[in-house]
Amino acid sequence: MSIWLQGFQKNTKQNKLEKKQTDICIIGGGIAGMSVAFALKDSDYNILLIDKGTIGFGATAYTTAKISYLQELPYSKITSMHGEDSAKRYFESQKEAFDLIADYIDHYQINCxxxxxxxxxxxxxxxxxxxxxxxxxxxxxxxxxxxxxxxxxxxxxxxxxxxxxxxxFHPLKYIYGLKKIIENKITICENVCAKEIQKKNDQYFITTDMGIIEATYVVVCTHYPFFIKPGYIPLKTxxxxxxxxxxxxxxxxxxxxxxxxxxxxxxxxxxxxxxxxxxxxxxxxxxxxxxxxxxxxxxxxxxxxxxxxxxxxxxxMISNDGLPFIGEIEKGSHLFLATAFQTWGMTNGVLAGQVIADIIQKGTSPYEDLFAIKRGWNLMRSIHFLVDGVRYGKIYLQTTLIKNPKFYQNHVCVAYENGIRVGIYIDENGVRHKVLNTCPHMKCHLIFNEQEKTWDCPCHSSRFDIDGNVIRGPSSYSIRIDF
Ligand SMILES: Cc1cc2nc3c(=O)[nH]c(=O)nc-3n(C[C@H](O)[C@H](O)[C@H](O)COP(=O)(O)OP(=O)(O)OC[C@H]3O[C@@H](n4cnc5c(N)ncnc54)[C@H](O)[C@@H]3O)c2cc1C
Incomplete structure (x- = not known):
């Protein structure tokens, strides 16, 4: 457990989703989702934020929470792929977020x-x-x-x-500081998992395990998006x-x-x-x-x-061209995404709030093109894409062709039953826990994490407990075998 979780309780209550129609639905309550909610808190929009678990308990609870605009060697890297002008704009965006965090904490007296x-x-x-x-x-x-x-x-x-x-700072104290400020203006529902998004007549319909939510704007801040298209994020990160x-x-x-x-x-x-x-x-x-x-x-x-x-x-998540993806998936689509923060999610999460709120409220943001989800490809990006492809190929070979590879220890096995690939973990009391061994997200084969006793996806990071329940996405479906 990370030190940030000390003193914070997981919400285990099964929430009722009372509000099923809203102007804006934000999916995910980590630093990105909470920053979007915070940046829109004074608008006239009706806002609902849902999280499949407890606010702040995702990647944000496991960070080192340094707030920085000198993030290793970002500016040389961005210059080599996008030119110095883009690198300078990236610096300006990070500096703006750096200052915003200080201003929010000072203005609202957030004890973090x-x-x-x-x-x-x-x-x-x-x-x-x-x-x-x-x-x-x-x-x-x-x-x-x-x-x-x-x-x-x-x-x-x-x-x-x-x-x-x-x-x-302390990331969870910051997130819960934001929560306190917004919770009388924005409806927050924990333990509600989004599974699919569909668009009909300019309205979005979000299928969740608690029913369908109808929204005009949808903002996906789930760290890794739970869908492949639109956006095709798995191909770009x-x-x-x-x-x-x-x-x-x-x-x-x-x-x-x-x-x-x-x-x-x-x-x-x-x-x-x-x-x-x-x-x-x-x-x-x-x-x-x-x-x-x-x-x-x-x-x-x-x-x-x-x-x-x-x-x-x-x-x-690391994008293959050195910049995060923040903004509207397609201009005018009203579907937004904030992801691939390159391990610098404190500034980029807060920035996501600003960029997305600006686009929703003013129709544009100064960083719209820099972080565009549909930005063009260049040579370096193509090379990174190929490197990632080789990595996935290697994983496929390791998890599929090698019999008894070392990441399945002696009390775990993977087998085919009636043509279905299953993973079986035998616990210390001899009880067999059987689950599907294929990740519902993009069909990668799961490996057993001996350290934490979980089934982990080696491609896109979904994780499941020994009984197949989702611990973290992108998969929003379990691998349980329910007979
Ligand atoms: C070791 C390490 C150290 C790091 N240190 C730093 C650092 O020092 N400084 C820094 O700036 N960054 C750091 N980062 C990066 C930073 O932690 C992340 O970029 C950031 O926390 C991501 O925030 P997020 O809001 O996108 O995701 P999350 O915090 O994961 O929030 C996503 C939320 O969405 C919810 N969710 C997921 N799927 C669904 C669904 N289908 N329906 C409903 N809800 C859903 C989850 O429950 C979760 O609460 C570090 C990263 C690593 C790996």
Whole structure:
């Protein structure tokens, strides 16, 4: 469990969906969905927000919650794919979100442990220094105040570093702060799962497990969209997984940092905890989570000789052209999406609120074209698309053709019964838990996560418990075998 969930209760009540007709239906109550709701709270629209679980308990509860506009080496990457003008606009968008968060917290007195810190991007190896200096050039060109360093008071040796203003907060306290402000203006329904969206005569009909909701505007903020088209997000993104350690420390420093290149070290402090993130990899690689946690522990203990209090992992979506997808899926469609935050969802989630509220209320946003869901392809994007294709091919071979691969341990097996692929987990009491072994989202074969006792999709990150219930999407359907 992540430290952010301490003191927060999961809502287990089966909500009644009282409101089935609304102007705007927001699906998903993580930082993105709650930011959209917050940005629209003073409008005249009737707004309903639904979440298939508890507000804030998705990816947002497993982040390290650094608020940053210097996100590793974003500006060189975006320049190489879209040109320097787009990179500069990305910077402006992130800076705007950075300032918005500070303003909201100040104006509404949101008690969320917000703290301004110095944020560093660090090169630990000589060969990364030139990349960092290239990034520095953008800071210089755009007159962003920064400092340079050659040492840092952490047990990590560095060659060079850039420091800018940064901030950190408690993501769940922030989300629940927003909830308190909006809940008398916006209807929030937890434990309502959206399964399909259909359009008839300019109205949307959202099929949920609690009935059908009719809405004029639909905003999908489910982290990974639960549908493939429109938008075709699975073809434009891959999922990245990384791991976080929380360790109690006597001394916390007013800094946060991330290193460029590998191995990645991401550090921040929260009260008496040191948070250490590392071991980022494409979801399709390194399938054995037990081993992944072991790697992380060793890496952490090589640098910090302190006790580990808890560990968790998180997943985020990476677009194959370095920019998130935020906005209307098609101009005038009234169907919106906010996803692929590139592991920087605190700024991008808040920005999504602003962009989508602007388009709904004013018809346009200054960032509409930059984050357009239907933006064009370029060479780099095509290369990334092919790389992702090879990754998926590899996963298909590993999960389909290799008999007894190592990610099925001895008390798990996968078999065909009457032509249907099933996964069977035998628990410590000898009880057999049988589920379908194919993900309902895009038919990838599921692997057993020995560490957490779940069935995980190695392609698009859906997760299911041993009895087949959905833990996280994109799949909104279970893999239960109900006889
Ligand atoms: C290890 C790690 C560390 C990170 N650290 C940082 C950081 O320091 N700073 C930063 O800016 N970003 C960070 N990120 C990224 C950030 O955590 C995410 O980008 C962000 O939390 C995503 O927010 P979201 O609102 O899109 O998704 P979520 O928080 O997952 O919210 C989506 C919500 O939608 C609901 N939902 C899903 N499907 C349905 C459905 N069918 N019907 C109804 N509801 C549904 C879910 O229950 C969930 O509550 C990190 C990511 C990783 C992997």
């Amino acid at each position: 442990d917000y703290e301004k810190v110095r944020e560093y991007i660090l090169a630990t190896k000589e060969k990364q220094v030139s990349k960092l200096k290239k990034e520095e050039q953008y800071l210089k060109n755009w007159k962003i105040p920064y400092i340079t360093i050659e040492a840092i008071p952490l047990p990590i040796s560095i060659q060079y570093g850039l420091g800018v203003e940064g901030a950190v 891959h999922v990245e997984k990384s791991y976080v350690i929380a360790s109690k420390t006597k001394k916390s420093l007013p800094l946060s940092c991330i290193t460029t290149g590998l191995p990645m070290h991401s550090i921040r402090y929260h009260e008496n905890y040191l948070l250490y993130g590392s071991y980022a990899h494409a979801l399709t690689n390194h399938l054995d989570d037990g081993k992944n946690f072991e790697h992380l522990k060793i890496r952490f203990q090589n640098h910090f000789q302190t006790k580990i209090d808890c560990m968790w992992f998180n997943q985020d």
